[in-house]
Amino acid sequence: MALPTAQRHYWIFSADPHHYHWDTLFVKGKEMWHGAAGKQDAVRALKQVRRGDRVLCYHSAPERSLYSIAEVTRDPYPDPHDHTEKNLVADLRAFERLPRQVSLAELRELQKGKLVIAANEFTALYLLPVLAEFRRLHPMIKMAPIARNVM
Numbered sequence: 473m474a475l476p477t478a479q480r481h482y483w484i485f486s487a488d489p490h491h492y493h494w495d496t497l498f499v500k501g502k503e504m505w506h507g508a509a510g511k512q513d514a515v516r517a518l519k520q521v522r523r524g525d526r527v528l529c530y531h532s533a534p535e536r537s538l539y540s541i542a543e544v545t546r547d548p549y550p551d552p553h554d555h556t557e558k559n560l561v562a563d564l565r566a567f568e569r570l571p572r573q574v575s576l577a578e579l580r581e582l583q584k585g586k587l588v589i590a591a592n593e594f595t596a597l598y599l600l601p602v603l604a605e606f607r608r609l610h611p612m613i614k615m616a617p618i619a620r621n622v623m
Contacts, residue, residue, distance in 0.1 A: 482602035483521060485542070485564075486530045494529040494539045498566040505542075506551055506561045518548045518560045527564060528602065537573035542566060 487494060487507055497503045505527075508514035527542040546563035 479524075481520070481522065481525045482528065483517075483525060484528045484530050484538070484602060486532050488533070489531040489535055494531065494542075497529070497542060497564060498540070498569065500566075502545065502563060502565045504561050505564050506553070506559070508561075509551065509554065509559045515558070515560055518562060521548055521562055523547050526567065531573075535573065536576040538570060538579070539573055540566070540569045 485505055485507055487505075492507075508518045521544055523544055523546055525544045527544060528538050529540045529542055531537055531539050542564040544562050545565045548560040548562045550557055551559040551561045
């Protein structure tokens, strides 16, 4: 069951499209996200993510753009593939695709003069909290529901 909007938090999760393309999430429906692996700041932020939170899915280089939206289906837990037991993962389900990709340049322009995303620079974009409800970030992020319900 999803959280009420007032209790829901919003995040940006990043993936390298050469290693994991967000389309995979829409094909599979659900997936374990392990993008915080080895990045202490991202692991620390991932500890704050909760079931029902929404995620803006970001593709890193070469695309450097927001691609889709996912929902967290399970609170973060230890990465089952990490023998050091230092990394966390979170389970995501496909939620909606953006009508078009939103580039890093557009995100930077949006950020000017506003505290929308909790980072001054987008140089280390692995996992960031979004400080405003993402439907209000910019008119280009208005979403159209996907045709089928992904479970």
